[in-house]
Amino acid sequence: MAVATKAETPPSPPPPPPRLRRLVYRLRVLRHEPTAALGLILVVLLAYLVVAPLVAVLSDAFRVQYGDDVHAGQQAGEWTGYYLWRVLRSQISGLLFWEPLLNTLVIAVGTTLFALVIGGGMAWLVTRTNVPGRKWLAGALVVPYMLPSWTFSLAWLSLFKNERAGGQVGFLQAQGIRTPDWLAYGAMPIIITLGLHYYPFVLLLVGNALRRIDVQLEDSARILGAPRRTVVRRIVVPLMLPALSSAVLLVVGRVLGTFGTPYVLGLPADYRVLSTGLFQSIRDRSTGVASVLATVIVIIGVLIVFTDMRLMREHRRFVTVGGKGAMDRLGDLRRWRWPAFALGLLAFGVSVLVPILTLLLSTVTRTPMDLKTFTLDYWFAERLPGAVGFPHGVFRGAEMWEAAWNSLRVVGLASLICAVVGLLVGYVVVRGTAPKVAAFLRQVSFLPYLVPGIAFAAASLSLFAVARGPIPALYGTTFLLILVMAVTHLPYSSRSGIAAMTQLGVEPEEAAQIAGASWWQRMRRIIFPIQKGALVTGVVLPFISGLKELSIVIMLTTTGTQLLTTLSIGLVDYGYTQLANAVVLVIALVSFTMTYLTQRLTKSSLASGIGG
Amino acid sequence: MPNITLSGVAKSYGGGDYAVKNLDLTVPDGAFMCLLGPSGCGKTTTLRMIAGLEQPTSGTIAVDDRILDSVERGLYVPPEKRGMGLVFQNYALWPHLSVRENVEFGLRMRKVPAPERRAKAEAALRMVHVDAAMDRYPSQLSGGQQQRVALARMLAINPSVLLLDEPLSNLDARLRLEMRAELKRIHEESGATIVFVTHDQLEALTMATDIAVMNEGELQQLAAPMEMYARPANRFVAEFVGSPPMAIIDVVPPGGGRASTGLAASLTRFAESRVGPCAPAAVGVRPEALRLGTPPSGAGWREEAVVEAVLPAGSSWTVRLRVLDTELYAVSYTPVDAAPGDVLDCWTEQMHLFDADGIRIFSLDGAEVRA
Numbered sequence: 001m002a003v004a005t006k007a008e009t010p011p012s013p014p015p016p017p018p019r020l021r022r023l024v025y026r027l028r029v030l031r032h033e034p035t036a037a038l039g040l041i042l043v044v045l046l047a048y049l050v051v052a053p054l055v056a057v058l059s060d061a062f063r064v065q066y067g068d069d070v071h072a073g074q075q076a077g078e079w080t081g082y083y084l085w086r087v088l089r090s091q092i093s094g095l096l097f098w099e100p101l102l103n104t105l106v107i108a109v110g111t112t113l114f115a116l117v118i119g120g121g122m123a124w125l126v127t128r129t130n131v132p133g134r135k136w137l138a139g140a141l142v143v144p145y146m147l148p149s150w151t152f153s154l155a156w157l158s159l160f161k162n163e164r165a166g167g168q169v170g171f172l173q174a175q176g177i178r179t180p181d182w183l184a185y186g187a188m189p190i191i192i193t194l195g196l197h198y199y200p201f202v203l204l205l206v207g208n209a210l211r212r213i214d215v216q217l218e219d220s221a222r223i224l225g226a227p228r229r230t231v232v233r234r235i236v237v238p239l240m241l242p243a244l245s246s247a248v249l250l251v252v253g254r255v256l257g258t259f260g261t262p263y264v265l266g267l268p269a270d271y272r273v274l275s276t277g278l279f280q281s282i283r284d285r286s287t288g289v290a291s292v293l294a295t296v297i298v299i300i301g302v303l304i305v306f307t308d309m310r311l312m313r314e315h316r317r318f319v320t321v322g323g324k325g326a327m328d329r330l331g332d333l334r335r336w337r338w339p340a341f342a343l344g345l346l347a348f349g350v351s352v353l354v355p356i357l358t359l360l361l362s363t364v365t366r367t368p369m370d371l372k373t374f375t376l377d378y379w380f381a382e383r384l385p386g387a388v389g390f391p392h393g394v395f396r397g398a399e400m401w402e403a404a405w406n407s408l409r410v411v412g413l414a415s416l417i418c419a420v421v422g423l424l425v426g427y428v429v430v431r432g433t434a435p436k437v438a439a440f441l442r443q444v445s446f447l448p449y450l451v452p453g454i455a456f457a458a459a460s461l462s463l464f465a466v467a468r469g470p471i472p473a474l475y476g477t478t479f480l481l482i483l484v485m486a487v488t489h490l491p492y493s494s495r496s497g498i499a500a501m502t503q504l505g506v507e508p509e510e511a512a513q514i515a516g517a518s519w520w521q522r523m524r525r526i527i528f529p530i531q532k533g534a535l536v537t538g539v540v541l542p543f544i545s546g547l548k549e550l551s552i553v554i555m556l557t558t559t560g561t562q563l564l565t566t567l568s569i570g571l572v573d574y575g576y577t578q579l580a581n582a583v584v585l586v587i588a589l590v591s592f593t594m595t596y597l598t599q600r601l602t603k604s605s606l607a608s609g610i611g612g
Numbered sequence: 613m614p615n616i617t618l619s620g621v622a623k624s625y626g627g628g629d630y631a632v633k634n635l636d637l638t639v640p641d642g643a644f645m646c647l648l649g650p651s652g653c654g655k656t657t658t659l660r661m662i663a664g665l666e667q668p669t670s671g672t673i674a675v676d677d678r679i680l681d682s683v684e685r686g687l688y689v690p691p692e693k694r695g696m697g698l699v700f701q702n703y704a705l706w707p708h709l710s711v712r713e714n715v716e717f718g719l720r721m722r723k724v725p726a727p728e729r730r731a732k733a734e735a736a737l738r739m740v741h742v743d744a745a746m747d748r749y750p751s752q753l754s755g756g757q758q759q760r761v762a763l764a765r766m767l768a769i770n771p772s773v774l775l776l777d778e779p780l781s782n783l784d785a786r787l788r789l790e791m792r793a794e795l796k797r798i799h800e801e802s803g804a805t806i807v808f809v810t811h812d813q814l815e816a817l818t819m820a821t822d823i824a825v826m827n828e829g830e831l832q833q834l835a836a837p838m839e840m841y842a843r844p845a846n847r848f849v850a851e852f853v854g855s856p857p858m859a860i861i862d863v864v865p866p867g868g869g870r871a872s873t874g875l876a877a878s879l880t881r882f883a884e885s886r887v888g889p890c891a892p893a894a895v896g897v898r899p900e901a902l903r904l905g906t907p908p909s910g911a912g913w914r915e916e917a918v919v920e921a922v923l924p925a926g927s928s929w930t931v932r933l934r935v936l937d938t939e940l941y942a943v944s945y946t947p948v949d950a951a952p953g954d955v956l957d958c959w960t961e962q963m964h965l966f967d968a969d970g971i972r973i974f975s976l977d978g979a980e981v982r983a
């Protein structure tokens with residue numbers, strides 16, 4: 001063997017071949033590497049489905065819409081500040097914007113405080129004390145989050161509704177106790193019902209954080225002579241701050257985009273928030289105003305999430321690694337153990353049992369809650385006298401079944417698309433042949449997370465309500481519902497797709513490639529089979545959340561495309577309280593059962609589905 | 613049987629940095645070549661380029677007359693059509709397939725009929741002694757077994773080029789020895805051309821027919837193992853190959869000029885007395901070439917040394933010495949009867965001289981002078 005010694009001058013990299021040659025080579029490689037093409041397809045798809053609607057709604061906000069040329073004094077299609085002026089500075093802007101904004105803030109703050117108190121308190125009870133039945137409580141107190149968010153508002157109406165809005169009055173009124181408007185509608189009931197829905201959120205986030213705090217940190221402070229109160233103030237609270245701020249911002253973000261509760265409890269008393277205002281503008285066909293409102297909601301949503309990410313980054317340096325002792329030591333409540341348990345039970349009762357039982361009872365009695373008037377008519381009757389729009393029990397006639405079938409179809413397909421696209425995004429990102437493509441996909445697939453669902457739906461309407469180029473008008477089609485539902489759930493599925501693919505790495509696929517497998521064979525025999533589990537969770541989690549979804553779909557459904565959720569709201573509009581309640585119970589039952597089964601089967605925790 | 617040629621191959625992952633710079637390398641037909649070098653020197657990158665998993669920024673890669681990559685001529689053969697075998701550093705077994713299915717996969721891709729596939733897979737598994745675990749899943753195997761399955765998966769398709777990326781690095785010492793022997797046997801039986809990546813120089817010296825030492829993306833030397841040991845091309849190879857590493861003493865002191873006292877001066881004087889003036893910039897002595905006691909016949913270089921420490925290591929003894937102004941290590945394979953503070957004679961007949969660029973000028977070995 002000849003000895004090759006190092007050349008006299010060290011080899012510097014040769015000048016790269018001419019650009020054209022490299023391009024030819026590159027294309028040759030790409031021909032065998034569909035990842036690049038796939039990445040490109042995903043980029044176009046996401047740009048169209050995620051970015052384009054936002055651009056469209058922004059442009060609608062600043063362009064004269066058809067029919068508004070007289071008011072705006074400009075030609076339709078011209079750039080204008082008219083809608084901005086109308087929303088922010090005109091005579092009706094108080095009604096259109098400032099009042100709903102204020103109401104939204106009031107509700108956001110109120111709900112957050114409510115959820116913090118209950119959620120934080122319960123989190124402390126179940127993670128740090130020896131309250132009896134803590135395991136059970138920890139699971140039971142999360143149940144409210146598995147119910148559609150406006151379940152509570154319907155239950156509230158069943159209890160407190162007065163004769164101000166049409167339809168059947170609530171339990172108290174039926175007993176002859178007059179319920180004042182402030183108790184039946186408006187800020188207070190909205191705050192309480194939303195708070196009951198969102199406190200599990202705080203419970204999970206804060207509970208996780210509490211579990212991670214190392215008891216030794218507290219112990220060392222105690223040993224150094226700090227009294228218990230000081231320990232809490234100086235050690236525990238600062239360590240909890242990231243979780244708390246995260247919980248606060250997430251709850252605020254959700255409240256900002258929630259539609260059902262403020263619609264059910266606010267509208268009868270003309271109590272408007274931004275989301276219901278947006279809905280009304282769309283319904284009134286004031287597209288320009290709606291676009292401005294949607295833009296405002298988007299901006300607030302983006303600010304909230306950015307603030308959260310900012311805070312998280314700053315707080316990261318606080319992260320402490322839990323020691324072994326973290327779980328073992330629970331504070332002894334001594335004689336307060338049972339009272340504490342009673343408190344937990346009370347929270348469960350108020351947030352789960354009372355609403356569910358109220359709804360159930362209301363659907364089986366003619367006079368609210370009066371068992372002497374027991375009837376199954378609202379569920380099974382062939383004919384319901386007096387109900388013109390829905391003259392039979394919910395299980396009779398086609399409406400409920402059609403809506404259920406639509407829900408299943410739309411949400412099922414959307415979840416499937418979501419899971420597959422999420423996994424493919426993960427695949428392209430991890431293969432990393434084109435870093436720019438990967439970065440784009442990563443960021444854009446996360447974008448819908450920043451945008452409250454109702455605003456995103458409005459944005460999609462801007463883009464898809466009219467025919468544009470080769471794409472026909474999609475308003476009123478199930479296709480649009482599926483698209484929007486899939487896109488809004490994409491952040492979760494693409495994140496989990498990226499996580500799953502990162503964990504797998506590229507080597508299993510490369511090994512298959514070396515073994516002679518073509519791209520399709522690799523996908524079919526290696527990637528998808530290995531990611532089967534991730535794919536199933538990727539379908540099931542969006543499915544559960546999509547089934548309960550109202551804010552996103554409320555503006556996109558028409559009479560032909562009712563879903564269970566919109567059907568229930570429609571029944572509320574008609575004043576058919578019992579029927580609306582019955583439909584919500586059906587949704588609650590399905591979504592609760594599915595969540596429970598999923599947790600059982602996949603051992604995934606609900607927490608991973610919350611807030612990403 | 614194929615030989616692999618890389619000519620003018622460079623690879624940049626973007627940015628100005630090159631993971632591999634202008635590599636010219638020929639792996640001869642039937643060779644067992646080790647790519648040896650410190651972490652991050654571009655060994656894996658080179659291997660992956662040969663496999664086709666990574667594309668060079670410039671240059672040509674060919675097996676025999678078949679060009680696999682040529683940026684200049686716009687030619688490319690995808691990995692699945694190269695028909696090579698590759699064992700990944702962490703095995704990359706498919707978790708959802710049983711051991712048997714893992715091994716059969718390549719054959720399935722080649723549309724081999726089922727009975728033959730079965731037979732071939734079993735034969736490959738028998739060869740690496742994991743045929744008993746055939747129906748288990750990768751997660752149910754020990755690290756060593758997984759490694760063997762990865763090997764069997766590659767062998768089942770009977771490729772003529774085998775690429776292995778540090779396949780033994782995760783094994784315990786005993787299993788590693790065993791697998792080294794196994795790999796040598798496989799090499800001899802199949803006659804395949806093997807490229808084997810390692811940063812363990814002992815592994816390279818014991819297994820390879822040829823060693824290519826790389827550093828910072830450049831080929832430093834390509835030679836047979838003992839050749840590499842006896843005539844390291846430059847200071848880097850001299851220090852990297854051999855354990856414990858060669859001591860290299862700079863002749864030019866930091867202040868410039870030429871010292872007339874000290875170890876370096878003493879070694880230089882000796883070398884120049886043998887070959888005439890040669891002005892080396894550094895002189896290297898391997899610890900195992902440095903002997904203690906009186907030299908046999910007054911040949912070689914000798915100097916007095918103070919013993920600073922004696923470190924027994926089972927079969928050998930490492931002695932830390934102070935020779936003139938310099939600390940040196942000597943390795944002895946016979947017991948050393950000395951205590952710290954003792955003064956002994958030390959001597960050697962082997963040394964390597966390097967010029968100012970770090971290139972070896974020549975080596976002395978007894979009476980022999982090797983260019």
Ligand SMILES: Nc1ncnc2c1ncn2[C@@H]1O[C@H](COP(=O)(O)OP(=O)(O)OP(=O)(O)O)[C@@H](O)[C@H]1O
Pocket residue numbers: 625630631649650651652653654655656657658811
């Ligand atoms: N995908 C990549 N992107 C950017 N740089 C990379 C990539 N892969 C490797 N590098 C860089 O290229 C250089 C060579 O890497 P390579 O993996 O070939 O080293 P190695 O010799 O195999 O090292 P080790 O012994 O640690 O495995 C390193 O500096 C590494 O950081």
Ligand SMILES: [Mg+2]
Pocket residue numbers: 655656657777
């Ligand atoms: Mg490597």
